[in-house]
Amino acid sequence: MASFGSRITTQRLTAVKRLAPALTDATPVLGVVDYNILDQLIQLVHDTYAEDWFQPAVSVGTMALPGVLEHFRARGIGVQTRTAVELEIARHSGYSLHEIVHNAPVKTPSQLQELTDAALSFSISNFAELTRVDELLRDAADYDGAIGLQVTPQASADDNATTFAHVGIGLRDHRKDLIEVFLERPWLTQLHVSFDTPPTTLQQTAEQVAAVYQFAEDIEHAVGGPRIRGLHFSAGDAVQQTTDDCDPVLDNHRFVHQAMIPDLIRGKYDFTIDFSGFLTSQAGMILARVEYTKDLDGRMIAVVHADAQPHPDMTRVVVFDDDGHPKDDFQQYYYDVAGPNGLVAQSVPLPAVKEGDTLAILDVGASTFGARAGFSAPVYGIRADGLLTESSVLAPGHSVRDLAKAAGIYQPEKLLH
Incomplete structure (x- = not known):
């Protein structure tokens, strides 16, 4: 057994293969349960x-x-x-x-x-x-x-x-x-x-x-x-x-x-x-498309749209190609994974990462989808036999326009006077 x-x-491989195609320019990051x-x-x-x-x-x-x-x-x-x-x-x-x-x-x-x-x-x-x-x-x-x-x-x-x-x-x-x-x-x-x-x-x-x-x-x-x-x-x-x-x-x-x-x-x-x-924890992960790769101060960095993690030195990451297949190159390199507001992961050993690859950020279920977490990307539910038929979308996510509207009441004319 x-x-x-x-x-x-094994289940993670199935989930990534099915959901990697959902990563697009409009949705470069998503959650998975x-x-x-x-x-x-x-x-x-x-x-x-x-x-x-x-x-x-x-x-x-x-x-x-x-x-x-x-x-x-x-x-x-x-x-x-x-x-x-x-x-x-x-x-x-x-x-x-x-x-x-x-x-x-x-x-x-x-x-x-x-x-x-x-x-x-x-x-x-x-x-x-x-x-x-x-x-x-x-x-x-x-x-x-x-x-x-x-x-x-x-x-x-x-x-x-x-x-x-x-x-x-x-x-x-x-x-x-x-x-x-x-x-x-x-x-x-x-x-x-x-x-x-x-x-x-x-x-x-x-x-x-x-x-x-x-x-x-x-x-x-x-x-x-x-x-x-x-x-x-x-x-x-x-x-x-x-x-x-x-x-x-x-x-x-x-x-x-x-x-x-x-x-x-x-x-x-x-x-x-x-x-x-x-x-x-282990039931939740984030899938993020690699937007860029670069080097800085001798460090190799993969840049994604995912938010920073609270303990980047402990974050586990697995890399897949753009079709969702695991990259199992023998040669490993130490990467930092950076998001728009800080480090997602620090010094994680990965095969060579390139633009368009999919990064699976693991063990995030205990911190990412809570009432106070503010995760704004879509969240999908999945089983071994594929997406859930009726409730595959657990949260629809919020567009940039939604988030800007939720920021507050815009009253520029009042401020001018």
Whole structure:
């Protein structure tokens, strides 16, 4: 049986061959979401965490394409939102209110009213917001929703990364106050955990999960019985971006957490974990036509119309000819790939690149198609047997005229007078 990595590689070849002809002067760059890879990643998560108490989720901030969110929902993947816009996208993508976990760190009084009226699962991000919710829930015994406090673990006293955290209430700063909050409010039944500075290793993730798990235990001890029903984690998933083969990634994720928190797997609490990075990263790529090649300061540069990537030194790129066939020249050169606003990739080994070639920029699903990403090119969905028949276009893209119009209201005459 072919490995997971080899299946991804084969599927990518099929996708590029079918979509490379869509790259034209009018559309020199486009996005791709591979549904076969999505399904394989979803199955890996379900196989690794098969227990009923575990709910994998994606965030709309990472993946905002309705056609993809609908696909996730149909396969048992939950959703997390952090803004009013993301909440609307989730609702219009078919998620019912009880399937959405809303972790917005800031809400107006009217937004809080709407959340409580709808009995939505949401988090309270600070003590001032807690006071506002107290006023809205004067008859909290009849409230049908699930409300929690958003906390920042502050797991290590020596780790100053949490100094820059701004989301939620710090456990180390306000532990006693938070215990009092739960004693006085029986309608608080969840903890929403935000890693504002995402952990860089599984051990760091598990340390913060352990800190919150212990806090949940402290709450139950203080109130004298079961109270916390759900723990929601909005980051800290496992992302593989250096190779196509990610079979062991989730196994390691479970092993490290189970080793550091043995009681975690017993199912005392329901867990929702945002696996957006793992579930979307490898399924998304950008195809960009090479407009020019040049050299500068001894570096070979391929110039494309794609936007800069956040970590160009880690970006993986594969080169194809203009018909979508892979270029497998034995001789490799180190290229920088540059877009109109910065580096897409840095020092990537590629066969000789020429104008008109197609570059596949890999592993972009976790950062390119989110609600805040602003990706303006068309996005296509694809399967191994070709384009999706009804929803092949997941987003139509925006023309230069569309983007210029969206910039604001043009009033040159007013400025002159």
